[in-house]
Amino acid sequence: MSIGLVKEVDPLVYRTIWWAFGHSSQQINVAAHISIWYAVAAIAFGAKPMSERVSRGAFLLYILFLQLASAHHLLADPGLSTNWKVVNTSYFMYFAVLASMIHGLTIPGAMEVAQRAKGFNKGLFEWLRKAPWGNPVFSGVFISIIGFGFLGGISGVMMGTEQLNMIIHNTIYVPGHFHATVVIGTTLSFMSLTYFLIPVLFRREMISPSLAKLQPYLFGLSMYFFCLVMMGAGTLGVSRRHWDMAFNGAALAYEWPGAAYLMMGLVGIAGIAAIVGGAIYIYVTVGSLLWGRKLDAGAPSAKFTPIPLTAPTVTAQTYGSAGFAAPGTFMLAMVFLVSFILYYFINWKYLSQLWGLS
Ligand SMILES: [Cu+2]
Numbered sequence: 001m002s003i004g005l006v007k008e009v010d011p012l013v014y015r016t017i018w019w020a021f022g023h024s025s026q027q028i029n030v031a032a033h034i035s036i037w038y039a040v041a042a043i044a045f046g047a048k049p050m051s052e053r054v055s056r057g058a059f060l061l062y063i064l065f066l067q068l069a070s071a072h073h074l075l076a077d078p079g080l081s082t083n084w085k086v087v088n089t090s091y092f093m094y095f096a097v098l099a100s101m102i103h104g105l106t107i108p109g110a111m112e113v114a115q116r117a118k119g120f121n122k123g124l125f126e127w128l129r130k131a132p133w134g135n136p137v138f139s140g141v142f143i144s145i146i147g148f149g150f151l152g153g154i155s156g157v158m159m160g161t162e163q164l165n166m167i168i169h170n171t172i173y174v175p176g177h178f179h180a181t182v183v184i185g186t187t188l189s190f191m192s193l194t195y196f197l198i199p200v201l202f203r204r205e206m207i208s209p210s211l212a213k214l215q216p217y218l219f220g221l222s223m224y225f226f227c228l229v230m231m232g233a234g235t236l237g238v239s240r241r242h243w244d245m246a247f248n249g250a251a252l253a254y255e256w257p258g259a260a261y262l263m264m265g266l267v268g269i270a271g272i273a274a275i276v277g278g279a280i281y282i283y284v285t286v287g288s289l290l291w292g293r294k295l296d297a298g299a300p301s302a303k304f305t306p307i308p309l310t311a312p313t314v315t316a317q318t319y320g321s322a323g324f325a326a327p328g329t330f331m332l333a334m335v336f337l338v339s340f341i342l343y344y345f346i347n348w349k350y351l352s353q354l355w356g357l358s
Pocket of ligand 1: 026070
């Protein structure tokens with residue numbers, strides 16, 4: 001524009017290109033954190049993907065369809081047709097959602113198969129109960145998988161539906177959603193992997209194993225709560241990108257229900273708890289790099305990382321039940337499906353009450 005080649009920029013074209021790059025760049029970290037989940041299944045359990053071909057196919061679906069989800073940023077923009085919005089965000093985007101659900105099924109499924117092969121074969125969930133919950137490499141990733149799927153995934157599909165988007169567009173629900181995908185999904189996964197990398201790559205013993213064990217729980221679970229109350233406040237309509245939700249002193253002030261203020265207060269408290277979790281992470285990791293006992297090449301330390309050995313020596317002859325290799329994971333997937341359907345239809349009901357047609 002300054003050298004006179006372009007006369008004017010159509011804001012809609014600008015926004016479409018902006019989000020085509022802006023949303024797509026988020027997929028780099030999503031692909032990385034999903035890869036970390038696969039890596040940690042192998043590191044903590046010696047697990048292999050249930051079907052490598054299906055997992056590769058899911059990554060291909062990301063490449064083909066995740067970028068189209070960029071359109072969800074434009075759902076409230078005038079000038080784009082409803083058809084264009086719906087085709088992008090409510091048809092093509094679901095192929096990307098399918099990919100995430102495949103990863104979300106096959107990674108815990110691979111963990112279950114590996115655990116069952118080691119003999120943790122009782123009932124639906126012995127494999128999960130006897131998982132190394134004291135190992136931050138595993139606990140962080142598992143908290144990440146559940147939070148990314150249940151909080152980030154379900155809310156993402158709701159938001160991507162053109163009509164339902166009108167309930168929460170540009171409210172504080174939006175940061176509630178993306179803290180579930182990016183902080184619980186990506187940040188927590190990256191944190192978990194560093195607990196493995198510090199002894200293996202940087203050859204240092206962790207300085208404070210008990211703090212390292214606590215950290216994913218404190219950070220992850222406070223972020224669960226943070227996202228839930230933020231999405232709750234957004235459902236009531238609290239706007240984002242404004243320092244004063246009540247617009248005090250404005251000519252058209254708005255009275256929020258008390259619950260909106262309460263939930264925004266809880267966002268602050270949960271945020272402080274998460275910051276403490278983040279500070280512990282920095283202390284443990286940077287501290288281990290600086291002051292952790294040096295591990296000589298090839299010499300394993302008794303304290304290595306807080307990873308207890310989980311594998312019993314006996315290998316089960318058969319495992320699984322009713323024709324399922326991973327029945328516990330299948331059960332978890334059904335819980336996910338029911339939550340998904342309920343939440344989706346509750347929001348349609350809510351929309352119908354906000355916007356009466358008669
Ligand atoms: Cu986006």
